[in-house]
Amino acid sequence: MATTRYVHATRGVRSGQFDTPAKAARSVGAALRAASDGDTIVILDAATYAEGELVIDRPLTLTSAYLQGHPNADPSDPRFDPRLLPALAPAPRARQRVLRVSGKPDHKLGPVVISGLRVVQGHAVHRPGGPDPALGAGGGIAVVDADDVRIERCVVTGCQTECAPFRAWPEPDRRALRQDLVDLVDVLVPASAEAALNNLIKLANILIANLPGRVPAIPLFDRAALKTMISAEFDGLIPPGHPIMWLAGQAFGGGVAAVWSSLTLRNCRIQGNRAEGRGSGVAVVGYGWPTVDNCWIDGNRSGARGRLDGGGIGAEICLPGKLTRDLSELELIMFLRGKAAEVRARLASAGLPGPIDLMRFAVWLADPTQPPVITDNVRRLALFLINGYRDPEQLVKQLFYVFSTTALALARWDAWNEPEIKAARTRSITVKGGRITGNECGDDGGGLYCSVMSRISVSGCRFERNSAPGAGGGARLTMGSAGTITDCVVDRNVCGTRPGVAMSKGRPASSIVVGGVTITRPAKPPEPISTPGGGGISVRNGDLTLTGTTVGSRPLGNLTSDHPGGGVLVYADTEGDMGGVPDMWTAILREVFEVRAIRVSIGPASRITGNGAGFLRGGAPVGRPMFAKGGGVFILRGTFPDAPDIEVSITDVRSTVRSNTARVSSYVSRVAPRVLIKAANEICIQDLKDHKEWTETNNAPLIKGGTLRWP
Structure with missing residues (x-):
């Protein structure tokens, strides 16, 4: 029979069953040790419990008397005072995670409910080969191999993760x-x-x-x-x-991490956390498809090292499940x-x-x-x-x-499990309601980042004031991932905030005599190159569906600096190198994920308006921009032979994409020589394979019945 056990910081006792308020436990850890399957633990006061890492490894509920007395309290509302809730914290001066819910790969734990609590100042550390099943993920809360877990009406703030240093390639292996x-x-x-x-x-x-x-x-x-x-x-x-990076979610999730877990996060505030890995606020690692319902994910930041994508949410699902998790x-x-x-x-x-x-x-x-x-x-x-x-x-x-x-x-x-890959093609992370605001990453995806075939369905959510120095100020999807974004607002996000212009590698002149023929390679000076932009949304080798969604606002919506795609950027090309090995990610995309084509659908009642390419944070124009095209939408098909094909559909394109600004105009196309492009404020489509370029000034042949379709 389930028992209710109680905790009180000052009136509690040190031993016993803690099954009456008069004989409550003095620490949360003591109550957890006394609890049996199905029990409920109630924290009676609003004190801060600074203990070692708390581990839940059985079905139970951990809650507060405050929430029991105020069941409609909503910490996701900015007006709510978090100090009303009891706080869980690490031991003084300890670098410890606060709370871990821990199942096993072959036995998913649950049900577990955590509600009405604050989780503060956690510090999870990735120690390669160590005993932590969460790999240093989840500075505040890590849920590992447990699907039936609900974290409700909680505040997770001031937590962080720490990534182990990158190793160097062992010379014999190289x-x-x-x-x-x-x-x-x-x-x-x-x-x-x-x-x-x-x-x-x-x-x-x-x-x-x-x-x-x-x-x-x-x-x-x-x-x-x-x-x-x-x-x-x-x-x-x-x-x-040459340095070697971590791959399998190590130190992801400054606030909360779902590690091979499909947990539910509801009416929570995830605020002011840092991660030396993806997902500074919330991370998804491995084969789990969580639900994030009506949460406020705000002001989270990347740390100083690690894979610094996804200031708000970061997801990395399709890992090679037959290899070590600490990969x-x-x-x-x-x-x-x-x-x-x-x-x-x-x-x-x-x-x-x-x-x-x-x-x-x-x-x-x-x-x-x-x-x-x-x-x-x-x-x-x-x-x-x-x-x-x-x-x-x-x-x-x-x-x-x-x-x-x-x-x-x-x-x-x-290396990969075929059933897991099949499941990943049909299942999605769910984000509904709530706000993702003011987050900042160290690379791509200020508000949201999804990679390695992570599908996500977002509805009724606001992405605002997020920023990324690389691509995707609001959201970034890559490597076979797919985003279905319905009835959302993506506004006032910025990307491309790194100073200066990136340069390609140059090379000196050289020659070699082969078979009696002298082969001369002329000097190749460094050339300016553009890091892909996408002030609102950036997609590389992934699917995007917008329905009833507004990207931008007038007079100043989403912005990218000297990069294309003020509102939305989509492109198909190589995925880049892994550990220095060129195009290895693209090989995985093609041979494991079997991505041969990507689809972009900007559908009914969506609006892409007021966005800008060629602007700095705050709206100041970039001086002498070179790449700022497609103020509303920029689409690129690259030259990599095995890059996916692109299928684009924009319904009622003239009214859907309007009142955007791109600061590069009246230019001779570098893609289609001898073609003069007067303006690329609204849309720019560049096809590097077929040497064609379309903007709103010449794309009439692509529009049938008001819908732009390409190719």
């Missing part, structure tokens, strides 16, 4: 991966085929000599020179001592290295390209702004091996990418 790539030369072009290949190259050069224009001859294949060049380029991309980039890279023999066996059957392939590829290398003539990764890699002297950096990136995609195609279910 050299072993370099050798794996070098060995692919012998696999794709075996010594027995070298003479035949050079005969094909000679034939291709005869054909090339008869082509119009100045198409360079292809040098004869030189195995030793190629291997030396690959090793040197590898060391440039991943030099000795870093190195463990995942070494997992793929363990498949090297299988990769070599698979690639050995690729076969040599023919002379026509060689000729076409040489033509493409002479003008790489055109789409690749060979879209099959393995055949293109073989061609890069032959022609790669001209661009060894791209050659090594191709080697990495083909190695990664082949290994994952062969062994993805050796």
Whole structure:
């Protein structure tokens, strides 16, 4: 039979059953130790209980007498005084989490209810290989392997997480991966085929000599020179001592973290927390799909290190469930290295390209702004091996990418659990009602950040005054994630707040003699590049559906500095490197998550208005902007061959996207040469593959019945 147990800081006793108010426990920890399954623990006063980490590992309720007497008290209301609630805190001067609800992977704990409490000054620390099942996540509250958990009408404030320092690549492992790539030369072009290949190259050069224009001859294949060049380029991309980041949610969730948990967070205030990981306010780690109902997530900030995305909420769901939970980039890279023999066996059957392939590829290398003539990764890699002297950096990136995609195609279910991935395609985090305000991250997603195929459904919520130095002032979705945003307001968020303009890597001039041909690589100066913007919402390789949602307001809505997409930015391209390994995230996106296309739908009753590209925080204009296009909406299809296709639909586009401002105007398109673009205030669509650019001044062919559809 369930028992009610009581706690009082000054009138409590030190031992007993604590089952009457007159003989209450003096500490919360003592009451938890006395409790049985199904019990209720009631804190009678509003004192601060500074104890060690409190652990709930059985079904029970932890609440306060104040909430029992005021069941409609709402800490998510800014007018509510949190001091009315009792507070749980770590022991004095201790770096400890305040509260952990802890189940087991094979036995989900519940029901657990935590209500009517303050959780303050927690400090969770990630200690690699340590006993903490939450991996340092959840500075205030961590819920681990427990779905039937409700945290209601609580305040979590002043808590933080601390990430373990990043390690460096162990030099033997780095050299072993370099050798794996070098060995692919012998696999794709075996010594027995070298003479035949050079005969094909000679034939291709005869054909090339008869082509119009100045198409360079292809040098004869030189195995030793190629291997030396690959090793040197590898060391440039991943030099000795390259840092390795944590991957699996370590130190996420400054306030609250759901770790493999589908908890419910209702009518809570999550305010003023810090995280050296994603989700400074609330984090979702692993295969759980929590509900955040009518909460106020406010004023949370990133810490000094870690994966600093998601000032308000951060989600990272589709982790490789068959690998260790305390995962870093190195463990995942070494997992793929363990498949090297299988990769070599698979690639050995690729076969040599023919002379026509060689000729076409040489033509493409002479003008790489055109789409690749060979879209099959393995055949293109073989061609890069032959022609790669001209661009060894791209050659090594191709080697990495083909190695990664082949290994994952062969062994993805050796690392990920197929049922978990299937569940992630259909289930969503739910955020309804409430406000996400004034949060700030250290990278992307000021209010919200979702990665690794984390789906989220948001309704009736306000994203306001959040900021990100990178992409997505209000929200950022990436790597196969999907956001359905209904009846929301996304307003006065800013992104791109890093000072200055990012620059690409330059390189000095160089030359190499291969097969009697001198290959000259001209100097490449650094060029200004634009970090993707999206003052309100930024999406990379993910889905976005807006219904009945307002993005921006007049006269000054969401802003991005010298970046595109004041209101909304969507693009498809590579996902970037992992631990220095180029495009490895894209290999996972394609081979594990199977993302081949992304869909953008801006639907009925949505409004994108009053946003600006080319403005600093507060509305001051950027001087001489270069990239500030698409004040309302910016959509980009990049050149990466395996990037997802994009499908865009904007209903009643002329009234849906209006009164936005982009400070770059009257420019000659760099995407579509010789096309003059008069204005890109409302919409800018750039297709780098097909060399086309549309804005509101020339997009009439894309509009049918008032709806813009692209492609």
